[in-house]
Every structure is written in structure tokens, then in C-alpha cells.
Amino acid sequence: MPKAYVFTRFGGPETEALVEVARPVPGPGHVLVAVRAAGINPVDWKLRTGHAGPGGGEQVFPAVLGREVSGVVEEIGEGVEGFAVGDEVFGNTVAGGYAEYALLPAEVTAHKPAALSFTRAATLSVAAATAYDGIRQLDLPAGATLLVAGAGGGVGAAAVQIARAFGLSVVGVASEGKKDFVEALGAVHVPSGPGWIARVRAAAPEGVDGVYDLVGGEVLAEAAGLLTDRTRLITAGASAEEVERLGGARVIRARTAAVLEEVARLVVNGDLDPHITRTFPLEQAGAALRTVEEGHARGKVVIEVAR
Numbered sequence: 001m002p003k004a005y006v007f008t009r010f011g012g013p014e015t016e017a018l019v020e021v022a023r024p025v026p027g028p029g030h031v032l033v034a035v036r037a038a039g040i041n042p043v044d045w046k047l048r049t050g051h052a053g054p055g056g057g058e059q060v061f062p063a064v065l066g067r068e069v070s071g072v073v074e075e076i077g078e079g080v081e082g083f084a085v086g087d088e089v090f091g092n093t094v095a096g097g098y099a100e101y102a103l104l105p106a107e108v109t110a111h112k113p114a115a116l117s118f119t120r121a122a123t124l125s126v127a128a129a130t131a132y133d134g135i136r137q138l139d140l141p142a143g144a145t146l147l148v149a150g151a152g153g154g155v156g157a158a159a160v161q162i163a164r165a166f167g168l169s170v171v172g173v174a175s176e177g178k179k180d181f182v183e184a185l186g187a188v189h190v191p192s193g194p195g196w197i198a199r200v201r202a203a204a205p206e207g208v209d210g211v212y213d214l215v216g217g218e219v220l221a222e223a224a225g226l227l228t229d230r231t232r233l234i235t236a237g238a239s240a241e242e243v244e245r246l247g248g249a250r251v252i253r254a255r256t257a258a259v260l261e262e263v264a265r266l267v268v269n270g271d272l273d274p275h276i277t278r279t280f281p282l283e284q285a286g287a288a289l290r291t292v293e294e295g296h297a298r299g300k301v302v303i304e305v306a307r
Contacts, residue, residue, distance in 0.1 A: 004099035010050035026077035064096020131158035142167030150214030275299030
């Protein structure tokens with residue numbers, strides 16, 4: 001039987017295990033993929049704790065971890081068009097991706113360009129796609145200045161690069177320890193912490209035209225004060241209620257294959273680097289998740305599934 005890395009109840013790392021599971025069967029609108037790589041995101045461990053919730057309905061255990069994968073189509077569900085067995089694809093998962101096989105919804109699955117490795121493709125469906133959706137939502141003209149609060153994280157790093165590819169100037173707020181990283185992405189680095197607003201004003205004396213927040217709380221509220229047009233304030237780090245009180249909005253996720261294709265194109269063209277810092281085999285999925293959960297990862301961490 002194929003293997004998968006699961007959590008058996010809500011809680012900490014002690015709930016995780018590598019187990020044998022039945023091979024998934026694709027239902028209508030789904031494709032079954034033999035996984036080659038799976039990206040790791042903070043939402044994975046947050047779901048395990050129960051804080052992020054199962055997305056409606058009651059969680060069924062054991063639950064496979066992971067939201068994004070790349071791999072090869074093994075089987076196609078009823079009503080699926082545009083995919084064939086043997087196609088190399090990447091996308092969001094239906095119910096977990098740290099596994100030898102995963103189900104993907106066809107509408108959020110894209111064909112992998114030949115020039116894009118499975119490992120890099122597995123990093124794009126969550127953080128990079130969220131970044132892309134937010135930049136498109138802001139719709140700032142070329143030459144405008146964007147502030148990214150939380151520029152050193154996965155979504156923030158992608159947002160900086162995508163904004164630069166769209167011709168924007170970027171001010172990136174992140175910890176002092178991420179200065180070199182943020183500057184390498186193409187942003188002007190502003191250290192986070194007390195007094196950061198004054199430092200932003202000094203770095204961008206003509207002001208900022210938009211804010212992409214990935215932190216929430218006081219940072220979001222303070223950032224709102226930098227804008228005269230609050231419709232240019234978006235967040236993926238706070239609730240809709242929190243940002244709407246300030247006149248802004250949550251990032252609206254498109255969740256389409258077209259967005260994944262655009263993000264992949266940016267990677268192939270050299271405009272977006274996922275910054276993969278570590279890879280682990282499926283047998284070490286727990287260690288891979290700890291790297292992200294404990295905050296030790298600066299870039300993306302990926303599980304590679306041997307075939």
C-alpha cells in the first residue's frame with residue numbers, strides 16, 4: 001500500500017505518523033497524481049493543531065498533511081477534460097499531499113512546463129499563487145510604490161518578486177536578520193519593530209501607493225495610515241473584519257489553473273525564484289514540517305517523493 005504522512009488527531013507533532021493508506025480514487029472533477037514533490041506551508045501545521053479548522057465539516061482522521069504538490073497523472077475522474085494519464089502537473093490538493101499519491105481538483109491543476117522541475121513546481125500553488133492574486137487585486141500601475149509587510153516570509157518574498165516583475169518599486173518590511181534576503185529580492189529593506197513607520201517614510205519620502213500586509217494586528221493598522229486611498233490596502237495576514245474596518249480588503253483568491261500557469265511562467269522566465277532552501281524525503285516529512293513550524297526556514301521547504 002502507498003505511504004502518506006498524516007496526523008491522527010488535533011494537537012502537536014506527537015499526532016503525526018508515516019502510515020500506509022489506500023490509494024485514493026478520483027471522483028468527479030478530480031485527477032489522481034503520483035506525487036513527485038510536495039511543498040510545505042505554515043497552514044499545514046496550523047491545520048494539525050485545529051486552529052485553522054478543516055475548512056467546513058468535521059475533520060476525518062487520519063488526515064494527510066499538505067496543500068500543494070507536483071507529479072504525474074495516474075488516473076482521471078469523471079468529467080475531467082484537458083488531462084491525460086502521464087501528464088506532468090502541479091496544483092492544490094483535495095485532501096493532503098505528503099504522500100505517494102494525491103487527489104487534485106482539475107480546476108486548480110496546471111500542466112507543468114518542461115523547463116520547471118517537479119521540486120520547484122510543488123512550491124507554487126499556495127504562497128506564490130496567493131502573492132500573485134494580491135498583486136493583481138491591487139492593480140497598481142507600473143512605477144508605483146508597494147509596501148509589503150512581512151516581506152521575508154513565503155508569500156511576502158513571492159509578492160516582492162512578482163511586484164518587481166510588474167514594474168513596481170517595493171519597500172519590504174522584515175526583521176533585521178532578513179535584510180540581505182529582502183534586498184536580494186529587489187526591495188528596499190525596512191527593519192520591522194518599533195518605529196518602523198518612520199523608517200518607511202524615510203525610505204519612501206514620496207509615500208507608498210499600496211500595502212500588501214502579511215502580518216495583521218498593529219502592523220496592519222499602522223500600515224493603513226500610510227495610505228490616502230484605503231482601497232489599496234490588502235491583507236493575507238488578518239481577518240476580513242479586521243481589514244475592512246480600516247477600509248481595505250482580504251486578498252481574493254482566484255484558485256484557478258490560469259493563475260498557476262502564470263506563476264509558473266514567471267519562474268521559467270526568471271522573474272520568480274521560490275528560494276528552495278531544503279528538501280527532505282517522504283520518510284523525513286516530520287523533520288521537514290518541524291523546519292517550517294519552528295521558524296528555521298527562510299525559503300521554501302519541499303518533500304521529494306522517490307519513484
